[in-house]
Amino acid sequence: MGETIIQKLFRNRLGRPVKPGEIVVVDIDLAYAHDGTGPLAIDAFNELGSSKVYDPSRIRFVIDHASPSPNEGASNLQLKLRKFAKENNIKVYEVGEGICHQVIPENENLKPGMMIVGADSHTVTLGAFSLFATGIGSTDFAEVMTSGKLWFKVPEAMKVSLTGKLKPGVMSKDLILRIIGDVGADGATYMSVEFQGDGVKTLSMASRMTVCNMVVEMGAKNGIFPLDEITLKHVDASGLKDKSIFKPDENADYAVSLNYKLDELEPVVAAPHNVDNVKPVKELEGLEVNQVFIGSCTNGREEDFEIAARILSKKGVKKGVRCIAIPASRKVFLNLLRNGIIDKLVSAGCTVTHSTCGPCLGVHFGILGSGEVAVSTSNRNFKGRMGNPESSIYLASPATAAASATEGVITDPRKFVEGW
Amino acid sequence: MILRGKVWVLGDHINTDVIIPAKYKFRTGDFKELAKHVFEDLDPTLASKISKGDIVVAGRNFGMGSSREHAPRVIKEAGISAIVACSFARIFFRNAINVGLPVIEVKDVNKHFKEGDIAVIDLEKGIVKNETTGVELKFSPYPEFIMNIMRAGGLAVYRKRVQQIS
Ligand code: SF4
Numbered sequence: 001m002g003e004t005i006i007q008k009l010f011r012n013r014l015g016r017p018v019k020p021g022e023i024v025v026v027d028i029d030l031a032y033a034h035d036g037t038g039p040l041a042i043d044a045f046n047e048l049g050s051s052k053v054y055d056p057s058r059i060r061f062v063i064d065h066a067s068p069s070p071n072e073g074a075s076n077l078q079l080k081l082r083k084f085a086k087e088n089n090i091k092v093y094e095v096g097e098g099i100c101h102q103v104i105p106e107n108e109n110l111k112p113g114m115m116i117v118g119a120d121s122h123t124v125t126l127g128a129f130s131l132f133a134t135g136i137g138s139t140d141f142a143e144v145m146t147s148g149k150l151w152f153k154v155p156e157a158m159k160v161s162l163t164g165k166l167k168p169g170v171m172s173k174d175l176i177l178r179i180i181g182d183v184g185a186d187g188a189t190y191m192s193v194e195f196q197g198d199g200v201k202t203l204s205m206a207s208r209m210t211v212c213n214m215v216v217e218m219g220a221k222n223g224i225f226p227l228d229e230i231t232l233k234h235v236d237a238s239g240l241k242d243k244s245i246f247k248p249d250e251n252a253d254y255a256v257s258l259n260y261k262l263d264e265l266e267p268v269v270a271a272p273h274n275v276d277n278v279k280p281v282k283e284l285e286g287l288e289v290n291q292v293f294i295g296s297c298t299n300g301r302e303e304d305f306e307i308a309a310r311i312l313s314k315k316g317v318k319k320g321v322r323c324i325a326i327p328a329s330r331k332v333f334l335n336l337l338r339n340g341i342i343d344k345l346v347s348a349g350c351t352v353t354h355s356t357c358g359p360c361l362g363v364h365f366g367i368l369g370s371g372e373v374a375v376s377t378s379n380r381n382f383k384g385r386m387g388n389p390e391s392s393i394y395l396a397s398p399a400t401a402a403a404s405a406t407e408g409v410i411t412d413p414r415k416f417v418e419g420w
Numbered sequence: 421m422i423l424r425g426k427v428w429v430l431g432d433h434i435n436t437d438v439i440i441p442a443k444y445k446f447r448t449g450d451f452k453e454l455a456k457h458v459f460e461d462l463d464p465t466l467a468s469k470i471s472k473g474d475i476v477v478a479g480r481n482f483g484m485g486s487s488r489e490h491a492p493r494v495i496k497e498a499g500i501s502a503i504v505a506c507s508f509a510r511i512f513f514r515n516a517i518n519v520g521l522p523v524i525e526v527k528d529v530n531k532h533f534k535e536g537d538i539a540v541i542d543l544e545k546g547i548v549k550n551e552t553t554g555v556e557l558k559f560s561p562y563p564e565f566i567m568n569i570m571r572a573g574g575l576a577v578y579r580k581r582v583q584q585i586s
Contacts, residue, residue, distance in 0.1 A: 035446075036442070036445060036446065036488065037487065037488060037489070039449055040449065040489055040490065040493075043449070044489070044576065047574075047576035048575070048576050048579050048580070049576075049579065049580045065442075065446065066446040070446070071446070071447060073446065073447035073448045073449075074446040074447065077446070077449055118487075119487055120486070120487050121485065121486050121487040121511055123487075135487040135511050136487060136511065136514070137487055137488075137489035137511060137514060137515035137518060138489040138515075139489060139515065139518035139519060139574075139575055139576070140514065140515070140518060143575070185433050185481055185484055186433070186480055186481035186484070186507060186509070189481065189507065189509065189510060190510050219481065219484065219509055219510065221510055274433060361442040362441070362442055362443055363442055363443055363446050380435075380437070380485065382435045382437040382438065382485060383437070383438060383461050384437055384438065384441050384461040385437050385442075387441075387443055389461040
């Protein structure tokens, strides 16, 4: 039996073949935690009886979740993180630098085949760079800080083959929502989701990050894209000996295989209160919207705001609707400032803020009122996710979000993109 | 290791945001305080009704969502002694083991329990019994190294003991 990509990555690391289900212990190349999970990881580090961080050069903290702090409780938790970082020589990305899953790939030297963990479930985003990345809890993070290693069960794998190219107004967000809708919130539990096929090369790095970001919403352990010319612009492949590890064997044993024709996809949303409750936008058109959020680690990159600005600059944000736009990092913010997109968004009536997780998890900047409806480009629509269990969240692409902000009701973005 | 307790039955896809809403996590790191809000968005009265030793029986994909380890820690702090579900989300499962909260996968378990039943779990033998109805269900017991973490009450205590021995 041949090997899946994840089997090859572990073989490459361990120097011996592995089988799904096997428990392996591997060195962790990079581990990051944020202000939501880092403080508890420090407690766990102390509980473990550890006194010294094994290799601080492989640890990062990012203050992005409640950033800048909305209350004294959060401020003190952040102080604890900064103090520990200082004592142990750990690099901290500070308030305003951006969301961890964006800041790490922008600033760190990513290499294909790396093993990265983050104390955040959306660490899977980094699989877009042809590496293994997964989310862990605080005790596991403390273990990595203590020993530099972690155990994993080698996962089974799901192959998703893509052909064709997305039509204007349809984004990679629509693809991943469609997949989650098809397989369900536990359809890929414990699995490595491996994207393959000709269609991959039509997806930008930002679009791939959106797709990988959400594989955890179907329970996956990680998602991974193959190594190609697009990846090579973003990673350091100089030390890579064997490029074949990013291609599965013909006879690899996949637990699930799916095929998607990108040109046949249409804009979709995930309706409340589960991410797998996926419906075509067409079916929900006309539903009144109170708030639109464009941002988060899922869809807070340049291409996301470019398409939103293009749609919004026609008529602006509908009166009475709040449209919040938050770039995923300071770097994204600066790029958008320089190319005039921020100007367009602000002129259209958006509230643009510094980079933060903000409204995505209902901590601050855009908590919904009871009975209100939001369209959000983030990745979770769970009850209460945006801070109020009495509100409803529809997850959508930036194109659908912008079209809905401009009309004040859920709207198919394709009518804005004719002739693109 | 035998656990016995009164059962609370929860549904499918219980996510980490309803286990402990993120807003509380950013106010305090005090688990006694956080435990007052466990399952709040599911049922605001549940936290006050849970007594020490109670057992949660749930459907598929328990613990889906965020990696916050606060989730199993808050459930444990609230007094829940174990969760038996049809299946678990992977990060939650791993976190629960690490903090010493027994999490057990049993197919269709939610069909065999209702609120208020008494459950008895034998972790070594791999048996969950509904004492109220007499139904017995089997599961595969943990491998020895996980069993040891459970007996110690979590990875932290276990690791300290191992360090003392070696
Ligand atoms: S933007 Fe949302 S999903 Fe992404 S890391 Fe922040 S809180 Fe998590």
